[in-house]
Amino acid sequence: MSQETNTPDFVGQSGIRSAREQSIKWLLFGCAALSVAVTAAIVATLLFDAIDFFLEVSPVGFFLGTEWSPTIKEEFGVLPLVAGTLFVTALSALIAIPVGVASATYLSEYASTQTRSIIKPALEILAGIPTVVYGYFALVYLTPALEWLGLPLSTFNALSASIMIGIMIIPMVSSLSEDAMSAVPDSLRQAGYGIGATKLEVSTGIVIPAAASGIFSSFILAISRAIGETMIVVVAAGMRPRLVPSPFESLEVMTAAMVQLVTTDIAGGSTAYRAMFAIGITLFTITFAMNLASSFVASRYREEYQ
CATH class of the missing domain: 1.20.5 (Single alpha-helices involved in coiled-coils or other helix-helix interfaces)
Incomplete structure (x- = not known):
């Protein structure tokens, strides 16, 4: 019942x-x-x-043109903007990747639990600072400091902007790389110590290769963030398109060109106005291609070390 x-x-x-x-x-x-x-x-x-x-506008003239002057000369060559974007991204990556990986290695392999609980959140605070603050810091403080060191910088220059972008993306590299290193099984570390390897040899020869897929993914994510950065380059790098960029002079990147177009007195629906969307789709294509490359390389590393 x-x-x-x-x-x-x-x-x-x-x-x-x-x-x-x-x-x-x-x-x-x-x-x-x-x-x-x-x-x-x-x-x-x-x-x-x-x-x-x-x-x-001819796609050939847009992608292969060497002069960008949409409002004055009606020249729409995007190559100087692409060159400036890749130049700033490369400089910032040279700063963020070594510092980020070194920080991740310390946090994962050397730091105590208490030290890690303090340093890691402190690093991640950098990601929460508004980018316009980074830009004004580069313009007002970093550029004069570099000039004091003897570098021949103009008021707006690529070097200061690249340094601040590199500092901004360090948390992405360090946090994601540290997570990947922490996920490496301790048995691999113990095997290295068992054959007489030092902590440095275990860190660089075992842990980092085993976590290579996650580390490389952090590189691509940080570089994609650097490519799309706007406010730092607008404030600190200037708006002068250069086909051959120099770290000591001003240049213009794709995001800054879009800001310049949207803040000028161009009419909606005009060719110059639509150029913003052409730059945007170009920037999206570059970032998307980098993400695809990241997924491919990460999967290859994952297969190799599984």
């Missing part, structure tokens, strides 16, 4: 639990689908206006 009485209650509770699980599943799916839909909408917006731009 009790079994017959309890059976409907059990079925009812099971049905409620199943409905609840299904609702959670669809809620999570909706969140994931929303992210994809927003990305697709952004790409579509960029693409549609970029197509209108390329109906007026």
